[in-house]
Amino acid sequence: MNKVYATTAEAIADVDDGAVIMFGGFGSAGSPTNLILALAEKGTKDITAISNNIGLGDKLDTLCQNKQIRKFIGSFPIRATSQRPDLLYQAYLAGEVEIEVVPQGTMAERIRVGGAGIGGFYTPTGIGTSVAEGKEERVIDGVRHLLEFPLKADFAFIKAYKADTMGNLVYRMSTRNFNPIMATAARITIVDVEEIVEPGDLDPEAIATPGIYVDRIVKGPKHDLHGFE
Amino acid sequence: MNKVYATTAEAIADVDDGAVIMFGGFGSAGSPTNLILALAEKGTKDITAISNNIGLGDKLDTLCQNKQIRKFIGSFPIRATSQRPDLLYQAYLAGEVEIEVVPQGTMAERIRVGGAGIGGFYTPTGIGTSVAEGKEERVIDGVRHLLEFPLKADFAFIKAYKADTMGNLVYRMSTRNFNPIMATAARITIVDVEEIVEPGDLDPEAIATPGIYVDRIVKGPKHDLHGFE
Amino acid sequence: MTSMGLSRELIALRVARELRDGMVVNLGIGIPTLVSDFIPAGVTVIFQAENGILGYGATTADENEIDWDLINAGGQPVTLLAGASFFHSADSFCMIRGSHIDLTALGALQVSEKGDLANWMVPARRMGSIGGAMDLAVGAKRVIVAMEHITKTGEPRIVKTCSYPLTAVGAVDLIVTNLAAIQVTPAGLVLKELAYGVSPEYVQSLTEPVLIPAPDLREMDL
Amino acid sequence: MTSMGLSRELIALRVARELRDGMVVNLGIGIPTLVSDFIPAGVTVIFQAENGILGYGATTADENEIDWDLINAGGQPVTLLAGASFFHSADSFCMIRGSHIDLTALGALQVSEKGDLANWMVPARRMGSIGGAMDLAVGAKRVIVAMEHITKTGEPRIVKTCSYPLTAVGAVDLIVTNLAAIQVTPAGLVLKELAYGVSPEYVQSLTEPVLIPAPDLREMDL
Numbered sequence: 001m002n003k004v005y006a007t008t009a010e011a012i013a014d015v016d017d018g019a020v021i022m023f024g025g026f027g028s029a030g031s032p033t034n035l036i037l038a039l040a041e042k043g044t045k046d047i048t049a050i051s052n053n054i055g056l057g058d059k060l061d062t063l064c065q066n067k068q069i070r071k072f073i074g075s076f077p078i079r080a081t082s083q084r085p086d087l088l089y090q091a092y093l094a095g096e097v098e099i100e101v102v103p104q105g106t107m108a109e110r111i112r113v114g115g116a117g118i119g120g121f122y123t124p125t126g127i128g129t130s131v132a133e134g135k136e137e138r139v140i141d142g143v144r145h146l147l148e149f150p151l152k153a154d155f156a157f158i159k160a161y162k163a164d165t166m167g168n169l170v171y172r173m174s175t176r177n178f179n180p181i182m183a184t185a186a187r188i189t190i191v192d193v194e195e196i197v198e199p200g201d202l203d204p205e206a207i208a209t210p211g212i213y214v215d216r217i218v219k220g221p222k223h224d225l226h227g228f229e
Numbered sequence: 230m231n232k233v234y235a236t237t238a239e240a241i242a243d244v245d246d247g248a249v250i251m252f253g254g255f256g257s258a259g260s261p262t263n264l265i266l267a268l269a270e271k272g273t274k275d276i277t278a279i280s281n282n283i284g285l286g287d288k289l290d291t292l293c294q295n296k297q298i299r300k301f302i303g304s305f306p307i308r309a310t311s312q313r314p315d316l317l318y319q320a321y322l323a324g325e326v327e328i329e330v331v332p333q334g335t336m337a338e339r340i341r342v343g344g345a346g347i348g349g350f351y352t353p354t355g356i357g358t359s360v361a362e363g364k365e366e367r368v369i370d371g372v373r374h375l376l377e378f379p380l381k382a383d384f385a386f387i388k389a390y391k392a393d394t395m396g397n398l399v400y401r402m403s404t405r406n407f408n409p410i411m412a413t414a415a416r417i418t419i420v421d422v423e424e425i426v427e428p429g430d431l432d433p434e435a436i437a438t439p440g441i442y443v444d445r446i447v448k449g450p451k452h453d454l455h456g457f458e
Numbered sequence: 459m460t461s462m463g464l465s466r467e468l469i470a471l472r473v474a475r476e477l478r479d480g481m482v483v484n485l486g487i488g489i490p491t492l493v494s495d496f497i498p499a500g501v502t503v504i505f506q507a508e509n510g511i512l513g514y515g516a517t518t519a520d521e522n523e524i525d526w527d528l529i530n531a532g533g534q535p536v537t538l539l540a541g542a543s544f545f546h547s548a549d550s551f552c553m554i555r556g557s558h559i560d561l562t563a564l565g566a567l568q569v570s571e572k573g574d575l576a577n578w579m580v581p582a583r584r585m586g587s588i589g590g591a592m593d594l595a596v597g598a599k600r601v602i603v604a605m606e607h608i609t610k611t612g613e614p615r616i617v618k619t620c621s622y623p624l625t626a627v628g629a630v631d632l633i634v635t636n637l638a639a640i641q642v643t644p645a646g647l648v649l650k651e652l653a654y655g656v657s658p659e660y661v662q663s664l665t666e667p668v669l670i671p672a673p674d675l676r677e678m679d680l
Numbered sequence: 681m682t683s684m685g686l687s688r689e690l691i692a693l694r695v696a697r698e699l700r701d702g703m704v705v706n707l708g709i710g711i712p713t714l715v716s717d718f719i720p721a722g723v724t725v726i727f728q729a730e731n732g733i734l735g736y737g738a739t740t741a742d743e744n745e746i747d748w749d750l751i752n753a754g755g756q757p758v759t760l761l762a763g764a765s766f767f768h769s770a771d772s773f774c775m776i777r778g779s780h781i782d783l784t785a786l787g788a789l790q791v792s793e794k795g796d797l798a799n800w801m802v803p804a805r806r807m808g809s810i811g812g813a814m815d816l817a818v819g820a821k822r823v824i825v826a827m828e829h830i831t832k833t834g835e836p837r838i839v840k841t842c843s844y845p846l847t848a849v850g851a852v853d854l855i856v857t858n859l860a861a862i863q864v865t866p867a868g869l870v871l872k873e874l875a876y877g878v879s880p881e882y883v884q885s886l887t888e889p890v891l892i893p894a895p896d897l898r899e900m901d902l
Contacts, residue, residue: 026509026547027533028526052547053587057533076587092585099585104508105551105593109347112548117777117819118338119369122348125555125593128574128627140348140378149369166735166763170434173528173544177509180546184774199763205399206435207765208546210734212704212726212780226526228533255731255769256755257748281769282809286755305809321807328807333730334773334815341770346555346597354777354815357796357849390749395513395541402750402766406731409768413552428541436543437768439512441482441504441558455748457755 028225030175115184167214257454259404344413396443513542735764
C-alpha cells in the first residue's frame with residue numbers, strides 16, 4: 001500500500017468532472033497549491049468546491065478563471081477588499097456559479113461530523129439569520145438551535161508540512177486549520193507535502209492526521225504566498 | 230492568574246456535596262488518582278460521577294466504598310471479571326446508586342459537544358437497543374439515528390503528563406483518552422500532573438489541551454497501577 | 459461628519475479598556491484588529507485566532523520575523539508568545555461556540571436597539587462573507603462592537619431594526635463608536651460615555667432608536 | 681459439548697484469515713484479542729484501540745518493555761510500531777463511527793439470524809458494560825463475531841431472535857465458532873465452513889434458526 005505518488009498529475013488522475021472536492025487552507029496558510037494548480041492544468045469541470053475561502057491568498061480562483069467550478073461552499077466566498085479581481089463573485093453575478101455561504105464554525109463542524117459518522121447536529125449559530133432559511137429549529141435548554149447536516153466529499157485536497165510514508169501528517173502552526181478534518185470527510189484524501197519521512201520519524205503525540213485518513217501523498221515545492229494577498 | 234496549587238486538598242476545596250464530576254482515564258491509564266484519593270479523603274457526598282470505568286484499574290471505587298457516589302454515568306460501570314469486589318455493582322443491586330450506561334463513542338461525543346456549545350447530535354449507535362429507550366429517533370439518509378444531548382460537569386478531574394504554568398497540557402500515549410474532552414466540558418478543570426514546566430517548554434504542535442481549558446494544576450506522584458487490575 | 463469624535467485608533471483604545479487580566483480574546487477584522495495595540499498596562503490577555511491559534515503576539519512587518527505559516531484570522535503575519543498552541547478549525551470553534559472566549563470585538567454595519575448585529579453583507583452586493591462572525595457573536599461571553607457611528611453617507615448605523623442581513627440576534631453587549639459608548643440592556647440602549655466635545659443631543663441625532671442617558675453619563679476616559 | 685471442534689486459538693486463527701493487507705482492525709475483548717497472534721504472512725494490518733491508539737503492536741509481558749501508559753482497550757500493555765499515533769476518545773470514535781475501521785472482531789452472547797448482536801449484558805445481572813461495542817458494531821465496515829457455538833449449559837448462541845439485550849441490529853457479517861463459519865445474508869444464515877470432523881447436521885442441531893448450506897460448503901482451512 002504505497003501512498004507516495006511521483007507527480008500531482010498522477011495523484012489527481014481520477015478527479016473527474018462533477019467531483020465534490022474539499023480544499024484545506026485558511027488564506028494562503030495550509031492551502032494545497034500544488035494540487036490546485038494540477039487541477040487547473042487537468043481541467044476537471046463542474047466541480048463543487050468546499051473551502052473556507054477562494055482567491056484570498058490561495059490559488060483557487062485559478063479554477064474560476066478556467067470556469068471549472070459549478071458550486072462553491074465556504075465561509076469567505078467574497079473578499080471584502082479586492083486586490084485581485086474577485087472572479088467567483090463575477091461568475092456569481094453572471095449566474096455561472098452557485099454559492100453556499102456557511103458560518104465558519106458550522107462549516108468546520110459539518111466537515112468533522114461528515115467524517116465521524118454523525119447524522120447531524122444542533123448549533124445556536126445562524127439563528128435569526130438568512131443561514132437559518134429552510135432549516136429546522138429546535139429549542140434545547142431554552143436556547144434556539146439550527147439543525148445542520150454533514151459535509152462530505154469525493155476528494156479532499158489538503159496541505160501538510162511533513163508526511164511519513166504511511167500517511168501520518170504534521171502541520172506547521174496556522175496551516176493546520178481545515179486540513180485534518182477534511183482528511184476524515186472525503187472518500188479519497190490527497191496531500192500536498194513539503195517533506196516525506198519514514199514511519200517513526202514523526203512524534204506520535206504530535207501527529208494531527210493519523211495515516212489511515214490519507215490515501216495519496218505528493219511532495220511539492222512550497223509557494224511564496226502571503227496571507228490574504 | 231496562578232493556576233498551580235500546592236496540594237490536592239486545596240485544589241478540590243470547593244468540590245461540594247452534589248457535585249457533578251467528570252473523571253478522565255481509561256483503565257488505570259490517564260486516571261487522576263491523586264485527585265480521586267483527595268476526594269475520598271474530603272468525603273464529598275452525593276456525587277454524580279462521569280467516567281469511562283470505575284474500579285477497573287482506577288481508584289474510583291474508593292468513592293463507592295465511602296458511599297460518596299449517588300449516580301454513575303459511564304461505558305464500563307460493571308467489570309466482566311472481578312479481581313476486586315465490584316463495589317458499584319453491589320451498591321447498584323442494593324438500590325444505593327443510579328447507573329446510566331452509555332456507549333463509549335456516544336459518551337465521548339456527548340462530552341465533546343458539551344464543551345463545544347452544540348445542543349445535540351444524531352448517532353446511529355444504540356438504535357434498536359435499550360440505549361434508545363425514551364430517545365428521539367430520526368432517519369437521515371436512510372439510516373436510523375438517535376438524538377443525544379451534551380454532557381457537562383461542575384468539575385473535571387483529569388490527569389496529564391506535563392503542564393506548563395498556563396495550563397497547557399501534553400499526555401503520554403494511551404493516557405490521553407477522555408482527558409482533553411472532559412477539560413472542555415466542565416466549569417472548573419483540575420489537573421493531576423507528573424511535571425510542571427514553564428510556558429514555551431511544550432511543543433505548541435503537541436499540546437492536546439490548550440491552557441484556557443485548565444483552571445487548577447497540582448503536581449503529584451505517579452501511581453503504580455496496572456491496566457484493568 | 460464621520461471625522462468627528464474619535465479616530466479608529468481611539469475607538470480601539472476605548473475597547474481595550476474592557477480587557478481584564480487573563481481574558482481570552484478574539485478580535486475581528488477592521489477596527490477590532492487595532493485593539494491589540496492598546497492593551498492596558500499590567501493586563502495579560504490571550505488572543506485566539508479562529509484559524510487555529512491560541513496565544514499569538516503582535517502582528518509583524520519585519521521581513522526577518524514574518525513566517526506566512528503563522529497568520530491571524532485577518533491574514534496578517536503574527537508572532538508567537540510562549541505558551542501558544544495550535545489546533546484545527548473544528549477545535550477552534552469548540553472554543554468559540556462553547557463559550558470559552560471571554561470577549562470578542564467585532565466590526566459592524568448596523569446594530570439594533572435589541573443588540574442584533576449585521577456585519578457580513580451589504581444587500582446591494584447580493585452576496586457576502588460570514589467567516590467566523592456568526593459563531594463569535596453567538597458564542598463569546600461578551601460581544602463588543604467597534605465601528606463608526608454613521609455610514610459614509612450619513613445614515614445611522616445604530617438602528618431600531620437592522621435592514622441589512624443579520625449576523626446574530628440580541629448578541630451585542632457594548633457598542634463603541636467614534637462618538638460614544640452605548641450599552642445594550644433589556645430596557646434599551648444606555649448612553650454611557652461621550653467622546654470629548656460631543657453632546658448627548660448630537661449622538662441622539664445620529665442614532666435611530668432613543669438612547670437612555672446613564673445616571674453616570676460621562677466623558678470617555680481615554 | 682463446547683469442547684468439540686476448534687480451540688479458542690483456532691477460532692482466532694480462522695478469524696485472522698479474513699485480514700487483508702492494509703486493513704484497519706479493532707479487536708474486542710475475549711477470543712478476538714487472540715486474533716493478533718495469527719496474522720497471515722505477508723499481511724500488514726493496523727490495529728486501532730478505542731482508547732486512542734492507532735498502530736500498536738503485540739501485547740507484552742516483558743517487565744522491561746511494559747509501560748502502563750500504553751495499554752490496549754482490553755487493559756493489556758502493548759508495544760508500539762513505527763508510524764503509531766495517539767488521539768483522544770472523541771477522535772477515536774470518529775474513526776469507528778465514521779467507518780474508517782475496515783474490520784472488527786467481537787465476542788458475543790447471542791447472534792440472531794438477521795445478524796443482530798447481543799454481547800453486553802446477561803439479563804440476570806441486571807446491568808452490564810457496553811464499552812465501545814455498540815459503536816464498533818454500527819461503525820466498522822465488517823463485523824465478525826468470534827464465539828463458542830453454544831453456552832456452557834448447551835443452549836444455542838445462534839438464535840432466531842436474541843433474548844439478551846441487543847448491542848446492534850443487523851450488524852454481524854460473519855460468525856466464526858468452534859464448529860463453523862456462518863455468513864449472515866439477506867436470505868438467512870449460510871453455512872460456509874465446518875470444523876474438522878463436524879457434520880452439517882450436528883451444527884444445525886446446536887443452532888436455532890435454519891442454516892442454508894453453501895453450494896461450496898467445505899471444511900475450514902486452517
